[in-house]
Amino acid sequence: xxxxxxxxxxxxxxxxxxxxxxxxxxxxxxxxxxxxxxxxxxxxxxxxxxxxx
Numbered sequence: 001x002x003x004x005x006x007x008x009x010x011x012x013x014x015x016x017x018x019x020x021x022x023x024x025x026x027x028x029x030x031x032x033x034x035x036x037x038x039x040x041x042x043x044x045x046x047x048x049x050x051x052x053x
Contacts, residue, residue, distance in 0.1 A: 021027040022036020
């Protein structure tokens with residue numbers, strides 16, 4: 001029963017790790033879309049066009 005309650009936290013930690021690594025440039029190849037790559041592109045757009053907030 002404890003495994004069922006542990007799995008969502010494990011999945012959230014895995015997704016957070018993948019997003020963090022992608023944001024830093026150590027994740028999946030550029031050809032695949034990922035949340036970390038989207039956040040990184042958004043950060044670049046924010047510095048050039050702050051009105052997008």
